[in-house]
Amino acid sequence: MDRRNFLKSGLIGAGAGTLAAGTALANNTIPKEVPEWSQILGAGVDVEPYGLPSPHEAHVRRRNVEWLTASPESSINFTPLQDLSGIITPNGLHFERHHGGVAEVDPNEHRLLIHGLVDKPLVFTLEDIKRFLPVSRFYFVECAANGGMEWRGAQLNGCQFTHGMISCCQYTGVMLSTLLNEVGIKPKGKWILAEGADSAGMNRTIPMEKALDDCMIVYAQNGEALRPAQGYPMRLLVPGFEGNMSVKWIRRLEIGDMPWFAREETSKYTDLLEDGKARMFTWVQDANSIITTPSPEKVMKHKGYNVITGLAWSGRGAIKGVDISLDGGRNWEPAQLEDPVLPKCLTRFYYPWDWQGDGKLIQSRAYDDSGYVQPTFAKQREERGLNSIYHNNSIHTWEVKPNGEVENVQLA
Amino acid sequence: MDRRNFLKSGLIGAGAGTLAAGTALANNTIPKEVPEWSQILGAGVDVEPYGLPSPHEAHVRRRNVEWLTASPESSINFTPLQDLSGIITPNGLHFERHHGGVAEVDPNEHRLLIHGLVDKPLVFTLEDIKRFLPVSRFYFVECAANGGMEWRGAQLNGCQFTHGMISCCQYTGVMLSTLLNEVGIKPKGKWILAEGADSAGMNRTIPMEKALDDCMIVYAQNGEALRPAQGYPMRLLVPGFEGNMSVKWIRRLEIGDMPWFAREETSKYTDLLEDGKARMFTWVQDANSIITTPSPEKVMKHKGYNVITGLAWSGRGAIKGVDISLDGGRNWEPAQLEDPVLPKCLTRFYYPWDWQGDGKLIQSRAYDDSGYVQPTFAKQREERGLNSIYHNNSIHTWEVKPNGEVENVQLA
Numbered sequence: 001m002d003r004r005n006f007l008k009s010g011l012i013g014a015g016a017g018t019l020a021a022g023t024a025l026a027n028n029t030i031p032k033e034v035p036e037w038s039q040i041l042g043a044g045v046d047v048e049p050y051g052l053p054s055p056h057e058a059h060v061r062r063r064n065v066e067w068l069t070a071s072p073e074s075s076i077n078f079t080p081l082q083d084l085s086g087i088i089t090p091n092g093l094h095f096e097r098h099h100g101g102v103a104e105v106d107p108n109e110h111r112l113l114i115h116g117l118v119d120k121p122l123v124f125t126l127e128d129i130k131r132f133l134p135v136s137r138f139y140f141v142e143c144a145a146n147g148g149m150e151w152r153g154a155q156l157n158g159c160q161f162t163h164g165m166i167s168c169c170q171y172t173g174v175m176l177s178t179l180l181n182e183v184g185i186k187p188k189g190k191w192i193l194a195e196g197a198d199s200a201g202m203n204r205t206i207p208m209e210k211a212l213d214d215c216m217i218v219y220a221q222n223g224e225a226l227r228p229a230q231g232y233p234m235r236l237l238v239p240g241f242e243g244n245m246s247v248k249w250i251r252r253l254e255i256g257d258m259p260w261f262a263r264e265e266t267s268k269y270t271d272l273l274e275d276g277k278a279r280m281f282t283w284v285q286d287a288n289s290i291i292t293t294p295s296p297e298k299v300m301k302h303k304g305y306n307v308i309t310g311l312a313w314s315g316r317g318a319i320k321g322v323d324i325s326l327d328g329g330r331n332w333e334p335a336q337l338e339d340p341v342l343p344k345c346l347t348r349f350y351y352p353w354d355w356q357g358d359g360k361l362i363q364s365r366a367y368d369d370s371g372y373v374q375p376t377f378a379k380q381r382e383e384r385g386l387n388s389i390y391h392n393n394s395i396h397t398w399e400v401k402p403n404g405e406v407e408n409v410q411l412a
Numbered sequence: 413m414d415r416r417n418f419l420k421s422g423l424i425g426a427g428a429g430t431l432a433a434g435t436a437l438a439n440n441t442i443p444k445e446v447p448e449w450s451q452i453l454g455a456g457v458d459v460e461p462y463g464l465p466s467p468h469e470a471h472v473r474r475r476n477v478e479w480l481t482a483s484p485e486s487s488i489n490f491t492p493l494q495d496l497s498g499i500i501t502p503n504g505l506h507f508e509r510h511h512g513g514v515a516e517v518d519p520n521e522h523r524l525l526i527h528g529l530v531d532k533p534l535v536f537t538l539e540d541i542k543r544f545l546p547v548s549r550f551y552f553v554e555c556a557a558n559g560g561m562e563w564r565g566a567q568l569n570g571c572q573f574t575h576g577m578i579s580c581c582q583y584t585g586v587m588l589s590t591l592l593n594e595v596g597i598k599p600k601g602k603w604i605l606a607e608g609a610d611s612a613g614m615n616r617t618i619p620m621e622k623a624l625d626d627c628m629i630v631y632a633q634n635g636e637a638l639r640p641a642q643g644y645p646m647r648l649l650v651p652g653f654e655g656n657m658s659v660k661w662i663r664r665l666e667i668g669d670m671p672w673f674a675r676e677e678t679s680k681y682t683d684l685l686e687d688g689k690a691r692m693f694t695w696v697q698d699a700n701s702i703i704t705t706p707s708p709e710k711v712m713k714h715k716g717y718n719v720i721t722g723l724a725w726s727g728r729g730a731i732k733g734v735d736i737s738l739d740g741g742r743n744w745e746p747a748q749l750e751d752p753v754l755p756k757c758l759t760r761f762y763y764p765w766d767w768q769g770d771g772k773l774i775q776s777r778a779y780d781d782s783g784y785v786q787p788t789f790a791k792q793r794e795e796r797g798l799n800s801i802y803h804n805n806s807i808h809t810w811e812v813k814p815n816g817e818v819e820n821v822q823l824a
Contacts, residue, residue: 021543022534022594035521038609038663042513044484045641049473050465050504054644056519057637061461072456085584085632086548090503092462093636101454107468109447122434131433133719133762136498136750172497182434197450220497222634224505225469229457232466251450307545338548340752350545 021305053092059083062093063160068149073101074200076143078164081290081311082297086338087138087346089167091222096229097143097165099264100200103249107233110197112217116255119184126233129217132174137216137239138345140313142166142285144242144269147392151381155408159295162396162408163288166313168346171237173218176211179253189255193262194236197251204245205259206238210283214239214344217250240315240344241283242390244269274385285315287374288393289322289349289366300355300404308335308351314368319347321367326353328361328397328411329376335364343369360400361411377410433717465504471495474505475572480561485513486612488555490576493702493723494709498750499550499758501579503634508641509555509577511676512612515661519645522609524629528667531596538645541629544586549628549651550757552725554578554697556654556681559804563793567820571707574808574820575700578725580758583649585630588623591665601667605674606648609663616657617671618650622695626651626756629662652727652756653695654802656681686797697727699786700805701734701761701778712767712816720747720763726780731759733779738765740773740809740823741788747776755781772812773823789822 053060062077069075079095096102107126115121143165149156156162185208192211196202206215216237219226226232231248238245244264259265259281271279289312294300312319318341323332335349349364367373375383380394399409465472474489481487491507508514519538527533555577561568568574597620604623608614618627628649631638638644643660650657656676671677671693683691701724706712724731730753735744747761761776779785787795792806811819 021540022536022591023540024532024534035518035609037515037517037661038611038613041485041611042510042515044513045474045487045489045508045510046476046484047514048641049475049489051474051506051508051639051641052504053462053637054519054640056644060636062457062463063461064458072458073453075457077457077461083637084635085546086582086635088500088582088635090634090636092464092504094463096457096463098454098457101456102459103449103454105449106447107466120436122436124434127713128433128435131714131717131719133764134497134721136760170498170500179434197447199450199453201450222502223496223498223500224472224502225465225495227463228466229460229463232468249449301539302543305543307543309546340754342752348548352545 060093062095065156065161074099076165078160079167080160081164082159082292082295084292087168087348088222089169091169091224091227094167094169094221094227094230095143095165097243098198098229099202100198102228103196103198104228105197105233105249110233110251112234112250112253114179114183114253117186117189117257118255119186122183124179126219129174129219129234132178134172135175135216136170136172138168138170138342139237139239140166140168140344140346141243141246142313144244144285144390148389150392150410151388152386153410155410157296157408159290159292159297163290169221170223171216171218172220173216173234173237176215176217176236179217180211185255188257191256191259193254193256193260194245194247194250195252196247197249202244202247202264203260203262204247204265205262206245210238210241240285242269242285245283269390271384271390272387274387282391286391286393287314287316287319287366287368287372288312289364289374290396291362291364291398294362294400294406295398296406296408299406300400303355303357306353306355308353308362310349310364312347312349312364312366313345314366314372315344316368316370316372318343318369319366320369322349323365324351325363325365326360329363329395332365357402359402361409362398362400363395365395378412472505474507477568477573486511488577490572491579492572493576494571494704494707496704499580499723499760500634501581503581503636503639506579506581506633506639506642507555507577509655510610510641511614512610514640515608515610516640517609517645517661522645522663524646524662524664526591526595526665529598529601529669530667531598534595536591538631541586541631541646544590546584547587547628548582548584550580550582550754551649551651552578552580552756552758553655553658554725556656556697556802560801562804562822563800564798565822567822569708569820571702571704571709575702581633582635583628583630584632585628585646585649588627588629588648591629592623597667600669603668603671605666605668605672606657606659606662607664608659609661614656614659614676615672615674616659616677617674618657622650622653652697654681654697657695681802683796683802684799686799694803698803698805699726699728699731699778699780699784700724701776701786702808703774703776703810706774706812706818707810708818708820711818712812715767715769718765718767720765720774722761722776724759724761724776724778725757726778726784727756728780728782728784730755730781731778732781734761735777736763737775737777738772741775741807744777769814771814773821774810774812775807777807790824
């Protein structure tokens with residue numbers, strides 16, 4: 001069977017004989033052993049008013065890297081992308097990034113103040129915010145430092161650690177433009193300081209054009225209230241921009257006529273270049289992608305039919321395509337994108353292939369509807385040097401070894 | 413401001429002065445009190461590898477009705493629709509319906525057998541199933557008895573109880589057609605017995621046409637593994653059909669030439685009519701809708717600008733429109749549907765209105781892209797009598813009282 005027909009059969013439903021998944025049954029007899037769980041009553045419906053995953057799935061969890069940060073309160077943990085299906089991140093597995101720990105906010109006492117260059121400064125309760133016309137949209141949130149450990153070659157051997165600072169939810173809230181319309185922005189008001197109610201008073205400057213475009217004040221993720229670690233009871237959401245601009249536990253929006261040059265947009269969250277200058281206000285999370293299976297955590301177990309799968313995203317818009325290379329970037333073939341393909345949202349891709357137990361250097365390369373193409377590792381380092389931490393969106397390489405193990409490698 | 417402009421302003425972002433949400437700030441001064449959570453370090457990132465909702469959200473939980481069933485093992489609990497936003501049901505709040513409790517299946521020992529009128533009977537492990545090309549789709553799952561307590565007038569005063577036997581997730585698995593292609597269906601194979609591994613051995617007959625259309629064997633919901641209460645490690649998913657056909661803990665598919673007339677499709681899950689005959693194989697969950705706010709749990713608190721919101725769905729296809737009546741069904745106006753509008757999936761609708769503190773009978777009426785229109789309560793009872801439990805998809809009425817309370821009422 002040649003490669004073309006092999007792949008075709010995989011894509012349309014895999015003809016008999018191609019998959020070798022499943023075991024033939026001798027004489028069409030039904031196995032006689034009845035497992036214990038089919039013989040005893042299970043737990044009733046009222047045991048867990050809020051359900052949890054199976055104990056067999058305890059390995060599917062967020063993980064942190066102890067040496068990466070000085071304290072757990074100003075730290076990060078990572079979403080187990082390698083264990084996820086589709087495009088939704090369950091709330092319990094959404095990555096965390098805090099600058100002063102998880103603020104334990106009383107939703108009844110919390111207030112959002114909008115003031116500065118406005119006609120009528122206003123204070124909003126959570127109930128106030130929920131009275132406006134709700135809007136629900138699917139968006140990713142990604143830390144600017146996602147992939148950052150790769151810059152200087154700290155090649156942690158796991159998809160969770162190389163790319164797990166991203167999650168994707170359906171967010172519900174009110175358009176920020178609606179609230180800004182309520183307070184009335186003065187003509188000189190071109191920038192917004194967004195400040196959180198956490199102990200870090202985490203703050204960032206948002207350009208007015210973006211604020212009026214698609215920013216939201218959100219109070220729900222995946223149908224239920226925001227989780228405390230994601231900003232309960234409300235956060236700013238700045239779609240497609242680096243994650244910390246989506247200020248959690250949002251308590252204050254001050255309208256001004258110039259940027260604030262806050263700590264987290266000057267000494268941090270800037271990209272130090274080789275010549276000592278730094279890129280600043282590099283807000284957009286450019287097109288990126290990662291193969292989640294196979295990966296260091298999801299090794300190859302079977303020769304023959306396999307499906308490469310992964311995630312692609314772009315802060316500029318919708319993913320237009322993902323290409324796959326099996327030879328370290330020399331030859332590329334298109335992967336299949338799964339609907340719905342939404343802007344500034346994770347997109348799932350699939351690529352069936354026939355693995356014969358040989359060593360391969362596998363890569364994914366995403367491009368978006370703005371025409372932007374994910375760059376190579378070499379090109380991005382050539383342009384930006386080795387000092388950066390943030391905005392590594394270069395093409396990632398996994399080495400599939402003949403024994404099926406998968407290793408994180410960097411191609412020169 | 414007349415109604416048309418009022419509503420228009422609500423839909424496009426609510427002009428200043430219409431909402432009265434938010435409190436004006438005296439002299440543009442920032443409140444001086446700093447809440448405790450802004451003064452102390454919060455919890456670090458590694459406390460909860462699998463996150464949970466805020467303790468302030470403990471009221472958002474599944475609930476059961478003790479008198480409804482003889483035991484908690486063969487029972488139901490209800491999703492708190494009134495507290496949800498968007499279209500996703502978080503896995504922890506997915507309603508449950510079990511016939512023998514939650515089977516505690518070991519995923520490594522579990523097998524799916526496909527046999528009967530096939531060329532090559534096969535047994536699949538979970539790992540086998542995951543090797544096929546994955547498919548992810550957003551679907552609702554609804555119990556046939558959703559709304560059933562209303563048939564004979566047990567008007568529980570809550571949206572959670574009248575309509576909470578429905579949930580909506582992104583499901584991932586393999587197309588059932590792919591597996592049937594692997595075993596090879598013999599020409600006489602027209603029906604499939606689907607059997608669960610729970611202690612009830614819950615089983616139903618699926619017509620082959622539906623099986624080959626859009627049925628799936630799923631192993632993930634909202635990105636992570638199926639929850640035990642939803643069939644871990646794998647369930648059948650029969651999109652748009654009554655929930656118990658999506659057999660959980662699926663262990664066996666037997667291909668036959670006629671229906672099995674199993675217990676759960678003859679003595680149960682049939683609709684007894686007035687003349688003693690029963691409707692059988694009434695699989696499709698027809699177009700339905702419910703206003704979730706306002707509702708008995710979500711009372712009216714403010715005169716003036718309010719947003720009616722709710723959910724609509726159809727087992728026949730995509731929702732094409734939802735109309736709202738404020739006068740018990742005499743006059744109707746279209747609600748706004750929120751994207752994405754997907755087939756056999758929940759669709760969120762909004763309808764801004766200007767409530768002046770008067771009593772209202774509010775209703776929603778959904779219609780789908782097949783042309784089917786949700787019937788009135790009176791019409792459905794006229795056609796089906798009072799003996800039914802299942803397939804109540806009639807237009808539901810909430811009475812909004814002048815004091816803002818909301819009551820479940822039935823119009824003659």
